[in-house]
Amino acid sequence: MTSIGIIGGTGSFGSNLAVALGRAGYKVIIGSRNKEKGEKRAEELSLKHLLSFKGGTNLDACSADIIWSTIPSDQIDVIFNPLISAFTGKILIESMVNIKFGKFIKAEFIENKSSYERIRDLIPEAKVVSTMKTFSASSLLNLPTTTELQDVFVMSLDDDAALEVEKIISNLGLRGIRIQGKAHSKTIEGMTALAIQLNKDYKGSHVGYKLVNLKTDE
Numbered sequence: 001m002t003s004i005g006i007i008g009g010t011g012s013f014g015s016n017l018a019v020a021l022g023r024a025g026y027k028v029i030i031g032s033r034n035k036e037k038g039e040k041r042a043e044e045l046s047l048k049h050l051l052s053f054k055g056g057t058n059l060d061a062c063s064a065d066i067i068w069s070t071i072p073s074d075q076i077d078v079i080f081n082p083l084i085s086a087f088t089g090k091i092l093i094e095s096m097v098n099i100k101f102g103k104f105i106k107a108e109f110i111e112n113k114s115s116y117e118r119i120r121d122l123i124p125e126a127k128v129v130s131t132m133k134t135f136s137a138s139s140l141l142n143l144p145t146t147t148e149l150q151d152v153f154v155m156s157l158d159d160d161a162a163l164e165v166e167k168i169i170s171n172l173g174l175r176g177i178r179i180q181g182k183a184h185s186k187t188i189e190g191m192t193a194l195a196i197q198l199n200k201d202y203k204g205s206h207v208g209y210k211l212v213n214l215k216t217d218e
């Protein structure tokens with residue numbers, strides 16, 4: 001089975017993603033800035049979920065077939081720069097949004113670019129794919145119960161890489177909706193901020209996106 005290394009795998013989203021991928025049969029390496037922290041998280045998750053994870057540094061995570069990044073978006077330059085050669089030719093999945101909290105929650109675009117655009121510009125050698133941005137960390141643990149309730153957007157300028165990622169999404173029991181055109185990478189990040197805002201405004205809600213086809217038979 002394909003191996004997937006998670007950069008920032010010790011965090012809320014990264015750890016739950018590791019569990020979802022592990023349950024779907026993927027070999028997962030949990031990466032961290034700190035080797036011991038990555039190893040410890042892997043051990044904890046393995047025991048708790050009766051799965052087998054490896055842990056280590058973010059560079060260790062980059063030894064996997066596919067790399068998935070779940071770090072804070074404003075850390076892209078700091079964390080990615082020392083890893084750039086490890087990304088060459090690989091699929092690099094990213095699920096990051098630079099959220100600005102305040103009275104109104106919004107996606108903030110550093111250098112007026114989405115996370116996708118910043119990574120593409122930083123590492124043109126990688127096959128960058130954005131996905132699961134509008135999917136909350138807690139929903140990852142409820143798969144496949146949440147399958148019917150929300151769709152997952154998949155955005156990339158690389159068709160083959162997007163297809164590979166759609167397969168992973170499908171193996172998680174979810175429907176991937178392919179989004180063409182990098183301009184929409186900002187739209188999706190804005191939709192993520194909107195979902196967080198709605199969760200705040202409607203206490204106890206858990207917002208996700210599900211596309212419906214309104215076409216009639218006329």
Ligand SMILES: NC(=O)c1ccc[n+]([C@@H]2O[C@H](COP(=O)([O-])OP(=O)(O)OC[C@H]3O[C@@H](n4cnc5c(N)ncnc54)[C@H](OP(=O)(O)O)[C@@H]3O)[C@@H](O)[C@H]2O)c1
Pocket residue numbers: 007008009010011012013014031032033034037038070071072073075079095096097098099132133134135136137138
């Ligand atoms: N939480 C969600 O529901 C959700 C949903 C969709 C997308 N996301 C995206 O996923 C990413 C991570 O979110 P999260 O909620 O999982 O955050 P988190 O719990 O804070 O985890 C982020 C991880 O990134 C690593 N990291 C590297 N540099 C860091 C820094 N300067 N400060 C803090 N952590 C740093 C940390 O791992 P080490 O210390 O081990 O290096 C940390 O465990 C964000 O880009 C977010 O937009 C989150």
